[in-house]
Amino acid sequence: MPETKLTEKQIYERIWRSIAERRLPPGTRLKEERLCEIFGASRPRIRRALDQLTHDGLVSHIPNRGAFVTTPSVDEARDVFFTRRVVERGVIDALKKHGAQDKLAALEAHIAEEREALAEGDTARIIRLSGAFHMLLAELAASPLLADILRDLVSKSTLVTAVFQPKCDTQCGPDEHAAIVAALAAGDFDTAKTAMDEHLQEAERTLKLEASSEGNILQDDVLGTALSEG
Amino acid sequence: MPETKLTEKQIYERIWRSIAERRLPPGTRLKEERLCEIFGASRPRIRRALDQLTHDGLVSHIPNRGAFVTTPSVDEARDVFFTRRVVERGVIDALKKHGAQDKLAALEAHIAEEREALAEGDTARIIRLSGAFHMLLAELAASPLLADILRDLVSKSTLVTAVFQPKCDTQCGPDEHAAIVAALAAGDFDTAKTAMDEHLQEAERTLKLEASSEGNILQDDVLGTALSEG
DNA sequence: TCTGCAAAAATTGTTAACAATAATTGTAGA
DNA sequence: TCTACAATTATTGTTAACAATTTTTGCAGA
Incomplete structure (x- = not known):
């Protein structure tokens, strides 16, 4: 599919997005040769992209076995949400400092776009936009x-x-995002921080962090379809 | 110097530490061939390590030019300290939650070790220990x-x-670290957080973030000496 | 003497072939 | 029929050679 030669950064980005947008679920095997075919790149190029993803923690690399999309443990799951609360409170601080x-x-x-996706029931888009909201906030924070x-x-x-x-x-909902933005609009950054904190705690609460359902490791050839678009 | 074959992670760690402990100053060129000699590794292995460092932002990679230890800009300098304040407040929160x-x-x-290094005037050790204190705190935060x-x-x-x-x-001093620990010992996490915040602000204040002294890019063969020890 | 161009040298970027390791499958024995 | 062992297959890890690009050096001309 890629006619023009992709730079290794583009390869990295494509795989990254496919994971982040949940088209490549945890446990998915990332076979180097298969990725070569898909991207039309040689093996070392693919390998470099996988190395970066491994460094990020999104991919787990087992020596002589290969690369897999990371399956987080319960402890890691809790840590992710705790750390997000720390960082996103900081984002609000930065917005306060820099003007919002x-x-x-x-x-x-x-948020309007999120509501639209929710109304249409477009799951993939909802997932993408939920994450993008938080990223947008962070990018605006300078x-x-x-x-x-x-x-x-x-x-x-x-x-x-x-x-x-x-x-x-219960995905990361537009209403909770709207509450944060409303507080920012009012210039009430303490409320915004609280709203963000509760939003993340709520998201964590919807998870089932006791019974680990280790069962959705599909081993079809999802790579081709998941990585198709940029 | 390395008789046994080093894994690429060890190479990464060695270069990382040399940068973090300021033996490889900003602007230093990291020539691949030279690194090959030093570590006794082939070029692709070195390259992978440099890729990771580039991803971390510690090394800047200019296409067809090579890799250099990153020279931060004024804006980046401010951002580093701002972000540290956000993160290290979070570290105190984690310690509160987890028990300290x-x-x-x-x-x-x-801290006793820091005082010792300060008394002896061992600059390299002071730099290393200053950073290590903050890392120790983070590691204890679970x-x-x-x-x-x-x-x-x-x-x-x-x-x-x-x-x-x-x-x-005025390096990151033992006394300010001691104040943080004292607050933790008293179970007063709010005070600890404030002490940490002020400590970092103080560290930022000692910098001269207006006049950029772009002049210490020595181009000797520092690589050999800087990377000698693990 | 200084400037601009051209050629050579050095360094990085890429690819392809080779070696080593682990998983799987098939077979023999109990 | 099940288990243990061995050979095969598949996949990753490594190295070495090649190609492309940039910088430097040398030279000619003003």
Whole structure:
């Protein structure tokens, strides 16, 4: 499918997005040769992309066995959400410092899009937009480092929910996002911080972090379909 | 020097530490061939290690030019310290949640070591221990994610201070660390958080973030000496 | 003497072939 | 029929050679 030669960063990005948007579920095997075919790249190029993903913790690498999409443990799941609370409180702090009034339009537009996806029942889009809201907030906060860190955490959250939220019922909802934006609009950053904190705690509560359902490791050829689009 | 074959992770760690402990200052060129000689490894292995460091932001990679130890900009310097304040407040939160009483001995032992290094005027050791204190705190907080994130931030701080603190005078001091530990010992986590925050603000204040002294890019063969020990 | 161009040297980027390790499958024995 | 062992297969890990690009050096001309 890719006619033009892809840079290794593009390969990394494509795989990253496929994982973050849950098209490649935890446990999926990432066979190097197969990825070569898909991207039309040689093996070392693929390998470099996988190395980066392993470094990020999104991919687990077993020596002489290969690479797999990471399946988070219960402890890791809790840690992801705890760390997100820490970081996203910091995002609100950064917005307070840097001023948030000029960014409300973009946030409200995003929420409108979320509501639309929810109305249409477009699950894939809902997942993508839920994460994107938090990323948007971080990018508006003018702290590239916090944004990078959160990007990592959001993608890990996706893995966590894929494993510990068998029912795709209560996804990260637009209403809770709207509450955060409303507080920002009012200039009430303490309320915004509290709303964010509760939003993340609520998201964590919807998970079933006791009974680990270790059973959705499908081993079909999902790679081809999952990585098709950029 | 390395008789046994080093794994690429060990190579990564060695270079990482050399940067984090300021033996490889910002702007240093990391020539692949030279690194091959030093580590007795083939070029692709070295390259993988450099890729990871680039991903971390410690190394800047210019296409067809090579790899250099990153020279942070003023904006990046401010962002590093802002982000550290966010993350390290989170570390204190984690300690509160997880209990800190059983960890005081290790912290106090560390501070004693810092005082010793300061008394002896062992600059390299002071730099190493200053960063290690914050890392120790993060590791005791039982949040692997926060610890990983902070590890990154501490090493970036080293680059920042290398560039913006020409006088190696007021390093991250033992007394301020002691104040944090004292608050933890008293179970007063709010005070600990405030002490941490002020400690980091103070560290940022000692930097000269206006006049960028772009002049300490020595191009000797520092690689050999800097990377000698593990 | 200084500037601009061209050629050579050095360094990185890429690919392809080779070696080593682990998983699987088939077979023999109990 | 089940288990243990061995050979095969598949996949990853490594190395070495090749190609492309950039920088430097040398030279000619103003």
